[in-house]
Amino acid sequence: MASNRGVAYVGPGKVEVKSIDYPKLKMPASETNPFGGKDAPHGVILKVVTTNICGSDQHMVRGRTTAPKGLILGHEITGEVIEKGVDVEMLNVGDLCSVPFNIACGRCRNCREGQTGICLTVNPARPGAAYGYVDMGGWVGGQAEYVLVPYADFNLMKFPNKDKAMAKIKDLTLLSDIFPTGFHGAVKAGVGPGSVVYVAGAGPVGLEAAAHRSMTRGPGDAELLRAIAGKLVAAGRDAILCATDDGGTTVVIFRATGSTLDCGALWKQLAARSGGRGGGRADRAEGRLAVAIADWPAAVAQVFQ
Numbered sequence: 001m002a003s004n005r006g007v008a009y010v011g012p013g014k015v016e017v018k019s020i021d022y023p024k025l026k027m028p029a030s031e032t033n034p035f036g037g038k039d040a041p042h043g044v045i046l047k048v049v050t051t052n053i054c055g056s057d058q059h060m061v062r063g064r065t066t067a068p069k070g071l072i073l074g075h076e077i078t079g080e081v082i083e084k085g086v087d088v089e090m091l092n093v094g095d096l097c098s099v100p101f102n103i104a105c106g107r108c109r110n111c112r113e114g115q116t117g118i119c120l121t122v123n124p125a126r127p128g129a130a131y132g133y134v135d136m137g138g139w140v141g142g143q144a145e146y147v148l149v150p151y152a153d154f155n156l157m158k159f160p161n162k163d164k165a166m167a168k169i170k171d172l173t174l175l176s177d178i179f180p181t182g183f184h185g186a187v188k189a190g191v192g193p194g195s196v197v198y199v200a201g202a203g204p205v206g207l208e209a210a211a212h213r214s215m216t217r218g219p220g221d222a223e224l225l226r227a228i229a230g231k232l233v234a235a236g237r238d239a240i241l242c243a244t245d246d247g248g249t250t251v252v253i254f255r256a257t258g259s260t261l262d263c264g265a266l267w268k269q270l271a272a273r274s275g276g277r278g279g280g281r282a283d284r285a286e287g288r289l290a291v292a293i294a295d296w297p298a299a300v301a302q303v304f305q
Contacts, residue, residue: 003022004019006018006145007143009061009069009071009073010070015073023140025041025148026039026148027039028138040148042150042153043084043150044148044156045083045084045147047146049166050170051076051078051143052074052173052178057074075132076101077099077142077147079099079147080097091152091156097156098173099131099147099149099156100180102130103119104119104121104154105154122151157175159172
């Protein structure tokens, strides 16, 4: 029997790498019995290539939830197919795939209506499921060496060129959660050309929402505001401001060095440039920003370094 290891929640503020069961092509029976359910001939077993720590993992790790001790964490997964069930038709052993963080069957009423986040099939207790998360179906998480993915033909996104994908794997790992979450948020909020957008939070998801807003939806205004003094500037990191002028979107890096500029005053400047649309919501924002240069690709690179 092949071995497996995963990152386990063992108590508030504490995780450990533990030896765990190698995946089986079986559905969960409960939150505590991940391979005790019916057969999953539609599934595959992945060898995990990359995985990320999500901000939502911290809710469990910090003891804010009812997560059971021993829960294997991780729902941001990219991996290689090493075993597949007999019903898997569109994937082959050796394929490199991105794994959406939510689990869905693709067949139930909700999935057919596009509401895959509340699939009716993949959680014995309630609609909706995810890997390695409390009350989300008992699925073993992807901060592990190997993981089961059910309904693989529906859930997995295969990279067409494995070698090219591996060369960009640190970028492509964002596709499992971070990038589509920011993209989805912008789409669901109805963001479009001419929108004035306040993105509350300058973490990776907020940056992806800003990237979607400024690069794919046309000119508009977006500002990333947070208590930057405590989170970014004091840590020596950069923040990003997206503004607009007649020539399109301008993105400015605010470096955490040198003199500072008040967030509220900065927002008022943006509002003035956009004809007063949306001004004032950030006037009470705390924290300060430092001035620097304008270039979107460099901004993203600097923040993710």
